[in-house]
Amino acid sequence: MIPASFDYVAPKTLPEAVAELVKHGDEAKVLAGGHSLIPLMKLRLSTPSFIVDIGRIKDLNYIREADGHIAFGALTTHHDIEFSDLVKRRLPVLSSAASQIGDPQVRNRGTIGGAAAHADPFGDFPACLLALDAEFKVVGPRGERTIAAKDFFVETFTNALEPQEVLREIRVPSPPEGSAGTYLKFSRRSQDWAIVAVAAQVTVKGHAVERVAIGLTGMGSRPLRGSAVEQALRGKPAHAEEIRAAADRAADGSDPPQDLNASPEYRRHLATVLTRRALEQVTGHH
Amino acid sequence: MSVRIGIRGGIGESVRRVDGEPKVKGDFEYASDLSREGMLWGATLRSPHPHARIRSIDIQAAVSSPGVLAVLLAGDVPGKKTHGLDEADQPVLAWDVVRYAGEPVALVAAEDLELAREALKKIVVDYEVLPAVTDMEAALSPDAPRLHGKANNIIRSLRILHGNPDAKADVWVEGIYETGMQDQAPLGPEAGLAVPAADGGVDLYVATQWLHVDQDQIAPCLDLPREKVRLHLGGVGGAFGAREDLSMHIHACLLALRTKRPVKIVYGRQESFYGHVHRHPMRIWMRHGANRDGKLVNVQAYLLSDGGAYTSTSGPVIGNATSFAAGPYEVPNARLEGTAVFTNNLPCGAMRGFGAVQATFAYEAQMDELARALEMDPLELRSRNALHTGTVMPTGQLVSGAAPVRELIDRVAVLPVPPDEPAPDRDPMLLPGGAGHVGHGESLKRGIGFAVGYKNIGYSEGFDDSSQAWVRLSRDRDGPLARVKTAAVDVGQGLDTIVTQIVRTELGVERVALEQPDTRIGSAGSSSASRQTMMTGGAVQLACRAVREELDRQGGLERLNRPIEASRTYHHRVTGKLDENGQGDPHVTFAFAAARAVVEVDTELGLVRVVQLAVAQDVGRALNPQSVYGQIEGGSAQGLGLALMEEIELTDGKVRNASFTDYLIPTILDMPPVVSELIEEPEPGVPFGAKGVGEFSTVVVPAAVAAALRQATGRAIHRIPVKPDDLAGLRPALAYRKPPGS
Numbered sequence A: 001m002i003p004a005s006f007d008y009v010a011p012k013t014l015p016e017a018v019a020e021l022v023k024h025g026d027e028a029k030v031l032a033g034g035h036s037l038i039p040l041m042k043l044r045l046s047t048p049s050f051i052v053d054i055g056r057i058k059d060l061n062y063i064r065e066a067d068g069h070i071a072f073g074a075l076t077t078h079h080d081i082e083f084s085d086l087v088k089r090r091l092p093v094l095s096s097a098a099s100q101i102g103d104p105q106v107r108n109r110g111t112i113g114g115a116a117a118h119a120d121p122f123g124d125f126p127a128c129l130l131a132l133d134a135e136f137k138v139v140g141p142r143g144e145r146t147i148a149a150k151d152f153f154v155e156t157f158t159n160a161l162e163p164q165e166v167l168r169e170i171r172v173p174s175p176p177e178g179s180a181g182t183y184l185k186f187s188r189r190s191q192d193w194a195i196v197a198v199a200a201q202v203t204v205k206g207h208a209v210e211r212v213a214i215g216l217t218g219m220g221s222r223p224l225r226g227s228a229v230e231q232a233l234r235g236k237p238a239h240a241e242e243i244r245a246a247a248d249r250a251a252d253g254s255d256p257p258q259d260l261n262a263s264p265e266y267r268r269h270l271a272t273v274l275t276r277r278a279l280e281q282v283t284g285h286h
Numbered sequence B: 001m002s003v004r005i006g007i008r009g010g011i012g013e014s015v016r017r018v019d020g021e022p023k024v025k026g027d028f029e030y031a032s033d034l035s036r037e038g039m040l041w042g043a044t045l046r047s048p049h050p051h052a053r054i055r056s057i058d059i060q061a062a063v064s065s066p067g068v069l070a071v072l073l074a075g076d077v078p079g080k081k082t083h084g085l086d087e088a089d090q091p092v093l094a095w096d097v098v099r100y101a102g103e104p105v106a107l108v109a110a111e112d113l114e115l116a117r118e119a120l121k122k123i124v125v126d127y128e129v130l131p132a133v134t135d136m137e138a139a140l141s142p143d144a145p146r147l148h149g150k151a152n153n154i155i156r157s158l159r160i161l162h163g164n165p166d167a168k169a170d171v172w173v174e175g176i177y178e179t180g181m182q183d184q185a186p187l188g189p190e191a192g193l194a195v196p197a198a199d200g201g202v203d204l205y206v207a208t209q210w211l212h213v214d215q216d217q218i219a220p221c222l223d224l225p226r227e228k229v230r231l232h233l234g235g236v237g238g239a240f241g242a243r244e245d246l247s248m249h250i251h252a253c254l255l256a257l258r259t260k261r262p263v264k265i266v267y268g269r270q271e272s273f274y275g276h277v278h279r280h281p282m283r284i285w286m287r288h289g290a291n292r293d294g295k296l297v298n299v300q301a302y303l304l305s306d307g308g309a310y311t312s313t314s315g316p317v318i319g320n321a322t323s324f325a326a327g328p329y330e331v332p333n334a335r336l337e338g339t340a341v342f343t344n345n346l347p348c349g350a351m352r353g354f355g356a357v358q359a360t361f362a363y364e365a366q367m368d369e370l371a372r373a374l375e376m377d378p379l380e381l382r383s384r385n386a387l388h389t390g391t392v393m394p395t396g397q398l399v400s401g402a403a404p405v406r407e408l409i410d411r412v413a414v415l416p417v418p419p420d421e422p423a424p425d426r427d428p429m430l431l432p433g434g435a436g437h438v439g440h441g442e443s444l445k446r447g448i449g450f451a452v453g454y455k456n457i458g459y460s461e462g463f464d465d466s467s468q469a470w471v472r473l474s475r476d477r478d479g480p481l482a483r484v485k486t487a488a489v490d491v492g493q494g495l496d497t498i499v500t501q502i503v504r505t506e507l508g509v510e511r512v513a514l515e516q517p518d519t520r521i522g523s524a525g526s527s528s529a530s531r532q533t534m535m536t537g538g539a540v541q542l543a544c545r546a547v548r549e550e551l552d553r554q555g556g557l558e559r560l561n562r563p564i565e566a567s568r569t570y571h572h573r574v575t576g577k578l579d580e581n582g583q584g585d586p587h588v589t590f591a592f593a594a595a596r597a598v599v600e601v602d603t604e605l606g607l608v609r610v611v612q613l614a615v616a617q618d619v620g621r622a623l624n625p626q627s628v629y630g631q632i633e634g635g636s637a638q639g640l641g642l643a644l645m646e647e648i649e650l651t652d653g654k655v656r657n658a659s660f661t662d663y664l665i666p667t668i669l670d671m672p673p674v675v676s677e678l679i680e681e682p683e684p685g686v687p688f689g690a691k692g693v694g695e696f697s698t699v700v701v702p703a704a705v706a707a708a709l710r711q712a713t714g715r716a717i718h719r720i721p722v723k724p725d726d727l728a729g730l731r732p733a734l735a736y737r738k739p740p741g742s
């Protein structure tokens, strides 16, 4: 399919981009890697008449650690995250997730900013960013503001941005030394979207679980925290029985969808098993 | 006459595909690339309801929509209002009733596709929604809505009685099996261009499998004599049965004749799901009885198939499935019954394997059950009962050609199995999930499964699907040149290459030029039923031999100065219809195959990795070995797809996954290596002894994968595609119950 016709502008700076958005109001859409927006436009599920391509804006593609956080420019590609040594070392949950997104072509074009802004409950980064307590720096006509991850993902395909705002940066608090993470993703066919996936970030001190964060993909109309698991495991010994008992609560409070790929019951089963395996993996039981 | 040897690129060599380079470079012109000066675009309005009465259609707004040149309804069809391969029951455009969601109702021609689509939205159809029947068993019920106003919804019912169908046996096993609706999913969607001609006729350039059968159906609907409807082959991007029935053909012609301008219609992927027939879903009941020593005594089968809204080839498909239902085994007694019914689902028809795929899944599951009941090795059981040359089949047909069933079993069994590496040490890409990680190989179980099966080659039950070829040998500046023309379609299977090889071998001439197929020459029959190498290959061979005879008379190639040409038609041996007890001589000949699947299942999650597929196939003679391997691998991929993921999901007759995002086709990462063995036992009475090769891995691979999954999980798998929650044991298996009407 071919998208409906639209006008296009590629500003060189963020303020110019914001000005374009202000000028064109609801008719305008930001374009980053285009790997979610253009498919929607081809299917005519989205028909913006004006495209603001932020891809030419300099200095939005970076990964750096400073002041107790790791910052990602909105235009940082999945590929760059997958292969970043800093991310591998400090936030393996994100390099693991990045490596499992689509295929190499998608990873070369898609951006973390786009993946977050798209707010797809089946997307891989949102659950990770939620588990990591990320912060979203957005700029708009009235300057910059910060949105917490728990507020950023509102509903399927809906984020907390105003129409004239652009996401500039995503910040993740630096995890303590000894923290480990991984992302496990279930799909029936290779390189496909997740049916259910689990992000886990855990810090073990001595033998006890000091911090634990679980993010769930595909278990509701937005990414979810596995709060019941976190509560059950926090402060407990990082042993197989404790992990199993905690993981059994992975689907608590979720409202998994029924679709062609899976029933809600099967999704609960997947969340439970994947949470257990992820926790076992990051606590060294494997 | 002896076959020429010593010429390069003749038969038996893995000659490179003549269409390979242009296709790889993107130079090949597919039907969707066709264009003409002043061309319009056609678009189709389709019914959103599986069953409804059309009260009225208002086209006023569409007619005055920008750029619109024509809006057509059923009343604008000048001739016959219906078409169909076996039975002309499918409306060109629906007029009173729509019988499936997706049925064409109106057409628009406009200056561009966008304008045509805009106009479609302005057509207002007032429907009275009718109760729909969307389950094949429900369609048999006396109070089901009758789709075609006949006494019942049965398209065809047949019964094959063999020996003593009530014969007693020591051990019985029984089961119900189901297969899903598979899409052929050719990469090239339906496409064609109709050009009005000065003589009042029309030239249609179209991607199809059989030009002449299209012409036969199109001409009466246009109310034109056959010779004024000229078909030309447009580049075909895969077919697999999807292009046997008409799609946009008549529509484009109607719009071109009305507007007096060339009209192109190309379906998008979504429309393609509605625009062609699919593999029949089947529900199959089977009971197998054997003696303690493992000899089959009696096979009872009842096969029900969902033909969807129109007849298409449902008759021959259920005929095939039923006549093959006892498998490639010697069975003294049998009662095999088959019924195809109308429902308000998408029409079903031809797809690679044509009825054999579904039957094989069922009878091979039964053979494994029987082996278990007898505490016998499943391969030993199969070998002990293997059919062979000289066996009388349940239809009474004598197997007269090559039938190396036992050898296929032996050969596939000894192909090397990949080592079972410890999971934790593996590259995660080599665990279930592939590119998606679900752990380190927890709860991993390996399983190995086998299946043997067969299918007919060529059209059956008395059909004379002959093929004509014309060959002209001449000399130009660069030396001798053979030109060849047939109406046979290379759908991507490699026919043009095989024809080139045959001409080289027969004439000893290296330069061979193929003319574009059209209806100016006689029919070549369909590029289906694994038949073109036999049929068109046979016609080309005959024509070459006639040319060669004349050439020899003139003193050989060195003396060639006047062009020599010849035209010949090849017929296969005569077959016959089945009588009321299903007895007769229905099939031309058969090819057999055996497959072994090695799978690994993450049993906790129900996720599968197919580790390896091995296929041994009875090919008669491999005219182009690389092409044969290619067919085996492609057919295996389609079989793996049916076993694990490919299914058109319908709810109340509506398709829920008409896209390649939601209709899952295995990617290259889901496909394991395929190891193939060719068994070359030349088939008597067919050109070069070569059997067709296109369908047989698709026939056996789904059954082999299912068997391997049963072995890995210990679960009863009665339905394909197998879903992960079935494998994880989260859904109950199908329990046996009696077939309908028994």
Ligand SMILES: Cc1cc2nc3c(=O)[nH]c(=O)nc-3n(C[C@H](O)[C@H](O)[C@H](O)COP(=O)(O)OP(=O)(O)OC[C@H]3O[C@@H](n4cnc5c(N)ncnc54)[C@H](O)[C@@H]3O)c2cc1C
Pocket: A029, A030, A031, A032, A033, A034, A035, A036, A037, A038, A039, A054, A074, A100, A101, A102, A103, A106, A109, A110, A111, A112, A113, A114, A115, A116, A117, A118, A122, A123, A124, A125, A161, A165, A166, A167, A168, A191, A192, A193, A194
């Ligand atoms: C074949 C295929 C397979 C895929 N598989 C996966 C997968 O397995 N897992 C997965 O997670 N994703 C997958 N994706 C999606 C992919 O990751 C996308 O790249 C990503 O979701 C969106 O990023 P993008 O840069 O392409 O954003 P775009 O498509 O350009 O934009 C997406 C949305 O975000 C908005 N937006 C983008 N950037 C900003 C910004 N800086 N500020 C404000 N709004 C913004 C746009 O307006 C648009 O609404 C797949 C995509 C394809 C085509």
